[in-house]
Amino acid sequence: MPEPILDIRNLTKTYKRGTTALAGVDLTIQPGEIFALLGPNGAGKTTLIGAVCGLVRPSGGEIFAFGEDLQRHWRRLRRRIGLVPQELSFDMFDTVIRSVRYSRGMFGLPADERRIEDVLRSLSLWDKRDSRIRELSGGMKRRVLIAKALAHDPDLLFLDEPTAGVDVELRRDMWRQIDALRARGTTIILTTHYIEEAEEMADRVGVIDQGRILLVDDKTSMMAKLGRMEARFALAQAMGEIPAGLTDLPLTLEDDGRTLVYRGGDGQGQGRAQVAELAQRLTRQNIGFNGLETRQSSLEDIFVNLVERNEEHHTEIEGVVA
Ligand SMILES: Nc1ncnc2c1ncn2[C@@H]1O[C@H](COP(=O)(O)OP(=O)(O)OP(=O)(O)O)[C@@H](O)[C@H]1O
Ligand SMILES: [Mg+2]
Structure with a gap:
């Protein structure tokens, strides 16, 4: 086994108001794999990603990335990590190309117009490069987020619901884009509510609910086991x-x-x-x-099954306490 690219151990997060978003997550990701994290709203997916991307301060546990303690070596390691956030977040008045250039600069990388052009072209954004972001459609804005995350050539890329609100054609484009990244050796962790997306793209699938990972398995063996x-x-x-x-x-x-x-x-x-x-x-x-x-039965059935079982389990426990 090669050294994992990401090794999360007993990660917990309780937000200030007392919500426990992560209740002890262990997860190991190997270099080059595409991992899909599935879970219902509020399961803890964005929190988990935020903890690795320096946006959420964990309450406990450890994260190793590229074999090093992520919190200790954050400044050095962060440039190897990319994030396409769930929420649209950028200066709406900025133009596409400036926004993507800026992202690259933010990671301390030298300007590289060729690379920026490649990224924009691969996402069919080249023609829109001088448009202000606010003039773009929702799906195009999401592509800009992806372009921004790719601008610094991350080795480990997080895509937090990259295809939410995106039409079928854009979604297929996005999948192709992810395939191209896979070919370049980029490790990808994506969250999605679309089971077909996990089935289409991922090598392994993890199901998370109420801050706990319920199951991690090879996609095909999960389908075979529970299929x-x-x-x-x-x-x-x-x-x-x-x-x-x-x-x-x-x-x-x-x-x-x-x-x-x-x-x-x-x-x-x-x-x-x-x-x-x-x-x-x-x-x-x-x-x-x-x-x-x-x-x-599809991953969808498996997923619904698991989450229902988890809920039953919780109700039982609550029943005992009450
Ligand atoms: N900044 C915050 N402050 C307080 N609670 C938060 C915060 N962010 C998330 N939470 C809570 O933590 C839990 C997990 O939220 P999270 O956003 O990680 O879920 P998710 O799996 O990404 O859901 P979705 O599929 O809806 O994006 C939820 O109960 C949510 O309300
Ligand atoms: Mg989320």
């Missing part, structure tokens, strides 16, 4: 209960007994085999169905 299958049989006639000959399968009735739903499988073919068998058994038992829809 279940759903099959919906539209029944010709509504049923009051699952027939005796089918109770060994993970079935439920929905839509007032008109839809028989299978949810199960191990993500490695078991689901498909069981659904095929179920179809045969239905036919043999003369249970007619007019339609069958199947789908593989």
Whole structure:
């Protein structure tokens, strides 16, 4: 294993008014990987990123970046870290090119007009370089934020919901941009509410809720481990209960007994085999169905599942205390 590019240990953050945004986060990121952090509103994603990017002072724990203690060597290490913040933040009256130049200068790097031009061109902003930022659309403004974060060639780049409020085309562009960065060896940590984004881009996915990391896994093995299958049989006639000959399968009735739903499988073919068998058994038992829809469960299902389970867990604990 190479040395991690980022190593977060037992990081906690309690804001002044008493909100605990991070409740002991451990996270290790390897060089070159793309890591997606998924979590509902208020989970602690922006706080976690803020702690690494020097915007949030941690209450406890340690952060090592590039093998060094980040807080001790902040001045030296910060230029290797880039951030595309969740909130739009810049001088709206500044022009695109000046704003991007300024970002590079802020990190103490020498001016490099070629690099600025490359960055602007790659984000389709070159034609807009002399526009004032406030004249740009929301999606374009978000691109400027990305250009600013790229202007100093960071080795470790944080993208805090880079595609929120961005149309499909821009989002695809952004993904391409991230791919190009990956090819250059940039390590990327992104947060997103779009599961498809994590599925499309990330090598590993972490789920965070209520300041805790619930799960970190390789994207494909997470899908395989938890990846279940759903099959919906539209029944010709509504049923009051699952027939005796089918109770060994993970079935439920929905839509007032008109839809028989299978949810199960191990993500490695078991689901498909069981659904095929179920179809045969239905036919043999003369249970007619007019339609069958199947789908593989996505990261979205996994995510919702995990977060629901976490909530249940918390309610239980609260129940015990009360
Ligand atoms: N500056 C602050 N002062 C006080 N509380 C804060 C501050 N910033 C965030 N919080 C609280 O900390 C918790 C975590 O917020 P955070 O912004 O990290 O969540 P998030 O996962 O980024 O959510 P979202 O998906 O909505 O962006 C929330 O309860 C939030 O209200
Ligand atoms: Mg956030």
